[in-house]
Amino acid sequence: MRNKQDTLAKLKLKVNRDKSNTGSTLKLKFLGYCLYKARGKAGIRPHQESIKRFKDRIRQITSRKRGRSIQQTLKE
Secondary structure, three states: OHHHHHHHHHOOOOOOOOOOOOOOHHHOEEOOEEEEEEOOEEEEEEOHHHHHHHHHHHHHHOOHHHOOOHHHHHHO
């Protein structure tokens, strides 16, 4: 990590140590996505938190307590 900081310092760039880390990329969440490895191949998929937030939002929009029909909700 120090070597990379020196390289970036030569380019007059700063490293935010609070946001920077080293470690497994499989545990990293970036822009709502995460990397995974299965059957020897790597891939990308939405992070579990992002999926949960999406499902919660859909439940909120399509709630029966809103007092609107599905057709009205879909028009929005």
